[in-house]
Amino acid sequence: MAIEQVTRNGAVDPSGYGGQPVIDVRNLTKHFPVGGFVSKQVVHALEDVSFSMPRGEVVALVGESGSGKSTTARLLARLIPPTSGEIVYEGKDILKSEPRHASLDYRSDVQMVFQDPFGSLNPVHPVRYHLERPLKIHKKTRGRGQTRDRIHELLDIVGLTPPAEVAAKYPYQLSGGQRQRVAFARALAVEPRVMLADEPVSMLDVSIRIGILNLIERLKEDHGISFLYITHDIASARYIADQTNVMYAGRMVEGAESTELIDEPAHPYTKLLLSAVPNPHAGLRTEEAPSRGEIPSLIDPPPGCPFEPRCPYAMDVCKQEMPGISSLNRRHWVRCHLYPAGEAAAGMSGKLTNVSVQVNVRN
Amino acid sequence: MAVANTIPAERVAQNKRSGSLITLDDLKVEYLSPRGPVRAVDGVTFDINPGEVVGLAGESGSGKSTIAMAILRILQPPAVITGGQVLFGGRDILAMSDSELEDFRWREVSMVFQSAMNALNPVMTIGDQIVDAIRAHSRTSKSDARQRAADLLDVVGIEKARIDSYPHELSGGMRQRAVIAIALTLNPPLMIMDEPTTALDVVVQKEIMYQISELKEKLGFSILFITHDLSLLVEISDRIAIMYAGQIVEMAPARELFEHPLHPYTQGLMQSFPSLTGDKKRLTGIPGSPPDLISPPSGCRFHPRCPKRFEMCDKVVPKLAEVSPGHLVACHLYPEVRAESQNHGD
Numbered sequence: 001m002a003i004e005q006v007t008r009n010g011a012v013d014p015s016g017y018g019g020q021p022v023i024d025v026r027n028l029t030k031h032f033p034v035g036g037f038v039s040k041q042v043v044h045a046l047e048d049v050s051f052s053m054p055r056g057e058v059v060a061l062v063g064e065s066g067s068g069k070s071t072t073a074r075l076l077a078r079l080i081p082p083t084s085g086e087i088v089y090e091g092k093d094i095l096k097s098e099p100r101h102a103s104l105d106y107r108s109d110v111q112m113v114f115q116d117p118f119g120s121l122n123p124v125h126p127v128r129y130h131l132e133r134p135l136k137i138h139k140k141t142r143g144r145g146q147t148r149d150r151i152h153e154l155l156d157i158v159g160l161t162p163p164a165e166v167a168a169k170y171p172y173q174l175s176g177g178q179r180q181r182v183a184f185a186r187a188l189a190v191e192p193r194v195m196l197a198d199e200p201v202s203m204l205d206v207s208i209r210i211g212i213l214n215l216i217e218r219l220k221e222d223h224g225i226s227f228l229y230i231t232h233d234i235a236s237a238r239y240i241a242d243q244t245n246v247m248y249a250g251r252m253v254e255g256a257e258s259t260e261l262i263d264e265p266a267h268p269y270t271k272l273l274l275s276a277v278p279n280p281h282a283g284l285r286t287e288e289a290p291s292r293g294e295i296p297s298l299i300d301p302p303p304g305c306p307f308e309p310r311c312p313y314a315m316d317v318c319k320q321e322m323p324g325i326s327s328l329n330r331r332h333w334v335r336c337h338l339y340p341a342g343e344a345a346a347g348m349s350g351k352l353t354n355v356s357v358q359v360n361v362r363n
Numbered sequence: 364m365a366v367a368n369t370i371p372a373e374r375v376a377q378n379k380r381s382g383s384l385i386t387l388d389d390l391k392v393e394y395l396s397p398r399g400p401v402r403a404v405d406g407v408t409f410d411i412n413p414g415e416v417v418g419l420a421g422e423s424g425s426g427k428s429t430i431a432m433a434i435l436r437i438l439q440p441p442a443v444i445t446g447g448q449v450l451f452g453g454r455d456i457l458a459m460s461d462s463e464l465e466d467f468r469w470r471e472v473s474m475v476f477q478s479a480m481n482a483l484n485p486v487m488t489i490g491d492q493i494v495d496a497i498r499a500h501s502r503t504s505k506s507d508a509r510q511r512a513a514d515l516l517d518v519v520g521i522e523k524a525r526i527d528s529y530p531h532e533l534s535g536g537m538r539q540r541a542v543i544a545i546a547l548t549l550n551p552p553l554m555i556m557d558e559p560t561t562a563l564d565v566v567v568q569k570e571i572m573y574q575i576s577e578l579k580e581k582l583g584f585s586i587l588f589i590t591h592d593l594s595l596l597v598e599i600s601d602r603i604a605i606m607y608a609g610q611i612v613e614m615a616p617a618r619e620l621f622e623h624p625l626h627p628y629t630q631g632l633m634q635s636f637p638s639l640t641g642d643k644k645r646l647t648g649i650p651g652s653p654p655d656l657i658s659p660p661s662g663c664r665f666h667p668r669c670p671k672r673f674e675m676c677d678k679v680v681p682k683l684a685e686v687s688p689g690h691l692v693a694c695h696l697y698p699e700v701r702a703e704s705q706n707h708g709d
Contacts, residue, residue: 065564207648238643276566278565278598280621
């Protein structure tokens with residue numbers, strides 16, 4: 001399947017995801033200029049990223065800060081334009097088909113929920129106002145009565161009850177979790193097909209995070225909304241995401257069905273990431289010293305695999321070129337020179353799992 | 364109101380005899396607000412033994428950082444310490460004069476704050492900042508201090524050559540290492556670490572945690588480790604105290620707490636973290652949100668969110684009581700707690 005994701009000529013085999021994906025991202029690249037006015041330096045925030053969002057599923061993007069997860073979400077929300085690449089929504093490249101109404105349709109069909117529920121609501125307006133605006137702008141309701149009923153319905157869906165009471169409250173009267181629910185209700189108001197949730201729980205207290213994750217699950221099940229869930233917490237991706245894609249230094253390096261990714265990771269970086277998650281069962285002291293190193297500079301990155309400097313399996317070829325996609329099975333793919341390119345790698349998932357990632361003990 | 368939530372006095376006395384490094388006894392801190400005092404820390408009692416790592420877990424607003432700042436006496440108005448004692452080597456920190464405090468801070472207890480980016484001075488090299496810390500607390504020549512700074516950087520895993528780097532030239536992980544080096548300058552017997560890795564990525568977090576536990580083994584200091592991340596805490600701590608709404612609701616050896624959580628709040632927390640292994644089961648989290656500490660709920664502060672509450676929960680304040688060796692809990696589900704709470708009355 002992964003192979004098809006990158007072919008540009010539309011030969012997408014739908015069988016892998018059971019139907020046409022709602023969004024297909026192809027070779028998406030984003031460079032940000034840095035330095036002064038005359039500087040020619042660019043940050044390669046996102047480099048050649050391709051993936052699909054199957055209809056009615058949750059796709060997680062996991063990775064460290066600076067890996068390009070949020071840039072991907074912001075590109076998909078069309079908050080920023082890409083440097084190159086395609087975003088195919090319902091079969092159409094939205095970056096090319098540019099009549100204004102098409103763009104408006106996309107912006108209402110694809111909604112974003114941000115990380116900070118304290119910053120994303122206007123403090124001088126009550127909850128009602130935040131939900132009224134999208135309903136009016138996108139002409140979803142007619143007349144006051146209908147608008148009010150719809151607002152109450154939306155609040156009910158996201159679990160804010162009693163709705164009439166909550167609608168009259170101001171953001172400061174709500175807890176972080178409640179505010180994030182308002183943000184979800186606001187996004188829901190325009191009846192989106194896709195929601196982009198960028199770290200929606202990382203600023204919330206631990207005891208209420210699960211409630212928001214369960215809400216995402218419910219919106220997927222009951223309303224058929226497809227989600228892009230961005231997180232640095234791979235365990236939460238396992239909890240709600242059908243598919244998990246791993247990002248590193250602006251590249252997407254591996255993707256698989258979530259439980260398979262965690263049980264049989266193929267990319268050395270994915271293994272490193274998984275080994276770093278605190279594990280109360282194993283304890284810290286029994287572990288070997290962890291690998292050292294950080295994401296390389298994204299300004300003028302070398303041509304090879306960005307993980308090469310830290311990779312215990314690094315070979316000469318890794319310095320020279322970025323590996324292509326190896327397809328391990330229908331939904332599991334990896335970009336790593338350890339695996340033969342294309343379909344030849346089929347069945348190799350998890351093959352390296354018995355070789356634990358070697359770690360460099362510091363002296 | 365009687366002293367809520369205390370460990371029996373004889374137990375504290377016993378700990379003192381067995382030479383605990385620091386003992387918090389019924390500590391109370393309030394933040395004064397126009398709506399009335401916010402009881403951020405309300406009767407907290409525990410101790411830390413030499414070489415021990417005690418973890419303090421709880422949600423934001425539960426009072427964990429306030430405890431850290433009270434121990435170092437760096438609370439600023441409107442925060443006021445309204446009661447209790449913090450005994451360190453037989454002396455009450457809360458009764459120390461300013462000059463005594465100057466001697467005490469950093470020499471006896473140092474602290475690593477959450478955000479490494481903000482803890483360092485952006486216009487000074489990290490070497491100069493360590494030299495500053497050394498010379499502020501001891502009579503050391505500049506060159507000796509610089510030598511020691513280089514050694515400290517080496518100890519925390521930064522190349523000595525980076526001594527003349529400015530903070531912006533270092534990654535987040537290295538800045539946090541530099542902050543740890545500054546906390547180590549005087550080799551204090553107790554280090555307080557308040558969410559030292561929260562702003563870092565997991566891989567870097569793992570490196571830092573490993574470094575901390577290695578240093579601890581080598582240098583033998585105790586740690587009060589504060590975080591909301593229970594999994595991390597179970598990895599590093601010997602004992603863990605769970606805080607809710609300004610009070611300790613459960614305290615036990617780390618593994619015991621992880622395997623047999625007794626308080627419904629602790630059990631709820633355990634139900635709040637998705638796991639990387641095992642069956643994918645539906646988690647429930649904890650309904651509701653933490654209370655307003657200006658007018659906390661009567662009786663047990665957790666009762667409005669508790670799935671197991673019964674009649675006495677909103678009437679009688681549960682006291683911490685030992686229900687198995689070393690395992691203390693403040694919940695009326697346990698007969699030891701009921702006995703303890705009713706004996707003392709309210």
